[in-house]
Amino acid sequence: MTDAILHTRNRSADTPSFSNASIDARRIAATPRGVGIGFSIYAQHARNAELWDVEGRRYIDFGSGIAVLNVGHRHPRVLQAVEAQLENFMHTAYQVVPYESAVALAERLNRLAPGAHAKKTAFFTTGAEAVENAVKIARCATGRPGIVALGGGFHGRTFMGMALTGKVLPYKAGFGPFPGSVFHVPAPIPLHGVSVADSLRAIEHLFKADIDPRQVAAFILEPVQGEGGFHVAPPDFMRALRALCDQHGILLIADEIQTGFARTGKLFAMEHYDVLPDLMTVAKSLAGGMPLSGVIGRAELMDAPAPGGLGGTYAGNPLAIAAAHAVLDVIEEEQLCARAERLGLRLKQQLQSLREHVPQIADIRGHGAMVAVEFMQANGQPDPAFAKQVQQRAQAAGLLLLTCGTYGNVIRFLFPLTIEDGVLEEGLAILAQALRG
Structure with missing residues (x-):
């Protein structure tokens, strides 16, 4: 089955019409609250570093199913x-x-x-x-x-x-x-x-x-x-x-x-x-x-x-x-080890350029494309509220980010290592706007 056929099938007229809100109401009624949900959006199809929900909205995926998709969604070789x-x-x-x-x-x-x-x-x-x-x-x-x-x-x-x-x-x-x-x-x-x-x-x-x-x-x-x-x-x-x-x-x-x-x-x-x-x-x-x-x-x-x-x-x-x-x-x-280094460097450069505009940035760290940014308040205490705000602003603009850390004050970046350069730059622009508020 080719990628084009799969893409067409995912968009076919036979696919039931759902809304994120209606499915989320069903989830709350049918599944236990102990299974936490990061985003109340429901995937319909995906390709490499992009994901579309059941309402047809496109997102750039910087989470990769929690580091599962280093080669992206539905890589043709894997399929x-x-x-x-x-x-x-x-x-x-x-x-x-x-x-x-x-x-x-x-x-x-x-x-x-x-x-x-x-x-x-x-x-x-x-x-x-x-x-x-x-x-x-x-x-x-x-x-x-x-x-x-x-x-x-x-x-x-x-x-x-x-x-x-x-x-x-x-x-x-x-x-x-x-x-x-x-x-x-x-x-x-x-x-x-x-x-x-x-x-x-x-x-x-x-x-x-x-x-x-x-x-x-x-x-x-x-x-x-x-x-x-x-x-x-x-x-x-x-x-x-x-x-x-x-x-x-x-x-x-x-x-x-x-x-x-x-x-x-x-x-x-x-x-x-x-x-x-x-x-x-x-x-x-x-x-x-x-x-x-x-x-x-x-x-x-x-x-x-x-x-x-x-x-x-x-x-x-x-x-x-x-x-x-x-x-x-x-x-x-595809030389993804070397690509991870290049992608991570580009991300770190973007984050470093924002430090003077975003005083909450306390640390930027990581190897390769396993990069995180940690946020602190002016008094040196962790700032999980700011991390959550950045995540929510990014989601509203079409970018999915994951938080982590003992205090929940860290955003981690796990985009596919196969992400297209143009999609990466689009995501980084959304990230910059989300950080600036």
Whole structure:
């Protein structure tokens, strides 16, 4: 099915006529309020970095389904790959009847992941599943229970994911108790008054007061915190953490679910550092909108669980596997790592040019096209109200932006890396107007 046919079908006269308001009323009546909605607009069709709602209004998408669409909405290569797989089979359950395409994707990721050591990859469905299984592998491989995470980190909405996540509202409120042997230390964020030395002292205190390091299976962290506000882990902190892990026989898990697949200007954000993780979790942009996640790790660690200890009914779904192969092809052929650097630089230039007009801008940060702007009040306190205003003004003008951060005072930019230059400039012009008010 060609892109043109899909576009025509989406606009056909047979499509029912809806309004955003009428569907939203149905949503409120039919679905629980616990599933939060960012925008009360309802998608009808999309292409690359543009999205149209059911009322025919066009939006420039700077959110990409929360970093899922690094290659854009409905990239032709991804569509073709899924269509070709549909002609063969949709599902067998990999654990029942496996297929070569999944083996080939594991081989490919093993080659691409940082480090020359032997690696293996296991596939799952969601990012939270990948995190859960990384913890299972770490505990099984080390025989230890403890897991240490960072404040402000986000690792999913399952019970282990919530336990690891360093933010109470809205993710953890009302859902406890959580799994035990999970500990948190402050992330090094100088803007918020926490230095690398402060974080390392907190780990030292943790080992003296709460858990023997010989009982810790792993540290888990995002190289760039996603939901936490796009705070980049400082290189000296990453080195110190790796040294601590080596000293005490602890594994280092890099959560690359939001940072992976060219978003930061590297295929994986850990490539910005001179240390290696033992395990990596991946998901989101891996399959261009299809549900697929994985754990990539040292071969001897990945082999620790017994047969049957890992897996899932839809884990490594063949349609998603096909899409992932196409995504990796697009990243390589369209040189999206280099493009992420160029796009991120252009965005940072635009934001820097607005600092003198927008005193609320306290920080502009990020690697590649994983960029955020943080807003503070004149008294140095976080300014979530201003972030919300900017988001609402942008939406009114046809631009979708996502907020994040422990205080909700950060706007994060996750536009597709395939965005056309003209569409990017149009979005940046709307952003500038939304910031100026």
